[in-house]
Every structure is written in C-alpha cells, then in structure tokens.
Amino acid sequence: MYKRQAVNALVFLYLEVAGSSEDAYFMYTKGAMLKAAVMEDGEYYRLLTAMFMHFGISHLVNNMIVLFALGDNLERALGHVKYLILYLFSGIGANWISMMIGNKDPMVVSAGASGAIFGVIGGLFYAVAVNKGRLEDLQTKQLAVMIVLSLYMGLTSSGVDNADCIFCKIANGEIPSATIYEDEDFRVILDLGPASRGHALILPKEHFKDVCELDEKVAARVLPLAAKIGAAMKEALGCAGFNLVQNNGAEAGQTVFHFHVHVIPRYAGGPEMVTWEPGKMASEELAETAARIEAAL
Numbered sequence: 001m002y003k004r005q006a007v008n009a010l011v012f013l014y015l016e017v018a019g020s021s022e023d024a025y026f027m028y029t030k031g032a033m034l035k036a037a038v039m040e041d042g043e044y045y046r047l048l049t050a051m052f053m054h055f056g057i058s059h060l061v062n063n064m065i066v067l068f069a070l071g072d073n074l075e076r077a078l079g080h081v082k083y084l085i086l087y088l089f090s091g092i093g094a095n096w097i098s099m100m101i102g103n104k105d106p107m108v109v110s111a112g113a114s115g116a117i118f119g120v121i122g123g124l125f126y127a128v129a130v131n132k133g134r135l136e137d138l139q140t141k142q143l144a145v146m147i148v149l150s151l152y153m154g155l156t157s158s159g160v161d162n163a164d165c166i167f168c169k170i171a172n173g174e175i176p177s178a179t180i181y182e183d184e185d186f187r188v189i190l191d192l193g194p195a196s197r198g199h200a201l202i203l204p205k206e207h208f209k210d211v212c213e214l215d216e217k218v219a220a221r222v223l224p225l226a227a228k229i230g231a232a233m234k235e236a237l238g239c240a241g242f243n244l245v246q247n248n249g250a251e252a253g254q255t256v257f258h259f260h261v262h263v264i265p266r267y268a269g270g271p272e273m274v275t276w277e278p279g280k281m282a283s284e285e286l287a288e289t290a291a292r293i294e295a296a297l
C-alpha cells in the first residue's frame with residue numbers, strides 16, 4: 001500500500017548518501033527535470049525519473065504526507081493497477097506540461113511528486129463523484145479540507161532549483177575559488193575582478209536573488225560577518241577602512257543574481273570609489289518623497 005512512499009524515500013536516501021538532494025547540479029546528473037536536456041538532448045526519461053526525486057527533506061516529507069492523506073483512500077477505491085497508472089500518468093503529464101508552458105528558463109532543475117499528487121486529487125474528485133459524494137468513510141466536506149491542506153503543504157515546498165547560478169556553485173564548493181572564510185551558511189571569496197587588493201564577496205550557500213529574498217538567519221548573520229572580514233582586512237592588509245557594497249537589480253549594477261555583499265578594502269591615497277555627485281532637492285520635494293516611501297512601508 002505504501003510502495004510509492006517507500007520508493008520516494010529510498011530514492012531520497014540514496015541521493016543524500018551519494019551527494020546532496022539540495023544540489024541542483026547533482027540532482028540533474030541523477031535524473032531531475034531540466035528543460036534544456038529534455039528538449040535539446042531528447043532525455044525524455046527525466047519526465048519519469050524526476051517525479052521520484054525531491055529537493056531536501058521538507059519537500060519529500062510534505063509530498064509524502066499528502067500521499068498518505070489522499071492517495072491510500074483512492075488506491076483502495078481504484079485498485080492497485082489503476083492507481084499506479086494514474087500516478088505515473090499524472091506525474092509524467094505534469095512534468096511535460098510544466099516544461100512546455102510553466103517553465104521559461106531552460107536551465108532550471110525541478111523534481112518532485114507534486115504532479116502525481118495533482119492526479120491523485122483529480123482521481124479523488126472522480127471517485128467521490130461516481131460514489132455520490134462519499135468515498136469509504138470519507139464525506140465530500142472532509143475530503144475538501146484534506147485536499148486544501150495538502151495543496152497548501154505541497155505548494156509551500158518548492159520543487160525547483162537554480163542550476164546555472166555560478167555563485168551557488170562557488171559557495172557550495174563545486175567551482176574552486178580563493179576562499180578566505182567558510183561556515184555552514186556562508187563562503188567568503190576574493191573577487192576575480194577586484195576594485196582593490198583584497199576585495200571580497202560574502203556569498204550565502206543558499207540561493208537568494210537579492211536582499212529582499214534573504215531569510216532571517218542569513219540576514220541576521222551577514223552584517224556581523226562583514227564587520228569581521230573588514231576588521232581582518234585592516235589587520236592583515238593594512239587598509240585604512242573598507243566599504244560594504246550590495247547591489248540589488250540590474251539597474252543597480254547587480255550582475256550576478258545570487259545575493260552577495262562586497263567587502264572592499266580602502267587604502268590611504270587609493271583611488272576614489274563608491275562616490276556620487278551630491279544633488280539638490282527642495283524641502284517640499286524631500287518631504288513628498290519621504291511620504292511616498294513611508295506610505296509603501
């Protein structure tokens with residue numbers, strides 16, 4: 001009865017032992033969905049293999065709870081063979097549909113049993129309909145509550161990951177770098193195109209596009225870490241001070257869309273940088289601008 005959950009859990013264990021289920025590139029090598037690989041290289045098997053793979057334990061657990069809650073009722077109603085066909089067909093179908101219309105970026109890696117779960121929910125509606133509003137001891141209302149809860153759990157754990165992010169690969173050690181510091185959340189490296197000697201980049205190991213996406217733990221840790229790096233630069237390189245620079249958005253000069261903080265040592269007599277021409281603003285305009293931003297907070 002719990003064969004699908006067992007297969008998913010075993011696949012997950014294998015992935016965790018062989019590498020990391022949260023490493024998008026590793027997941028790609030093991031059969032996760034990647035539009036470019038399916039469309040350009042004809043690797044259609046990914047439509048099937050990806051549905052048994054999950055990114056991280058919470059993605060797996062959420063999907064498996066949903067299958068426990070919904071799938072087993074339906075399996076008893078339909079019988080094993082029909083249920084298995086529905087499960088596989090909806091998993092493959094959902095991967096195909098999301099590849100064709102849902103996912104514009106050919107380099108995004110995705111995986112998970114969510115597609116199969118949508119099929120199971122569809123099947124439940126069908127089974128309840130032909131059984132005139134009842135399925136075994138379940139009533140339509142109870143079913144609806146379970147479905148809403150399950151969808152919420154399934155949808156809040158994402159099955160996509162970014163495969164081609166260079167800073168993900170550097171931060172997680174897949175691409176070598178001049179690392180000056182590493183802990184469980186961060187890697188700090190030297191910039192390959194430094195603004196001054198010692199210019200460092202603080203990279204979270206987890207992927208966040210910019211400062212607006214940061215989770216609380218990383219956000220709380222990043223400034224103390226920047227201060228520590230800056231202090232070490234003063235001691236080791238003899239710089240007089242340092243700038244923290246952090247770009248958000250292409251117009252703001254962000255070129256790598258994985259949150260990072262620049263720590264730029266500044267030497268006495270060194271070149272000017274991070275400067276701007278001070279403009280002028282009338283006090284009404286200043287007040288009006290302040291009010292606008294305040295209103296949006």
Ligand code: AMP
Pocket residue numbers: 166177189190191192193194201246247253254255256257
């Ligand atoms: P930003 O303009 O804030 O997105 O900064 C990106 C920074 O990353 C630039 O200063 C680049 O020199 C630096 N950079 C890009 N690729 C690499 C790399 N592979 N290793 C080290 N630094 C890099």
Ligand code: ZN
Pocket residue numbers: 162165166167168169206207208257258
């Ligand atoms: Zn990244």
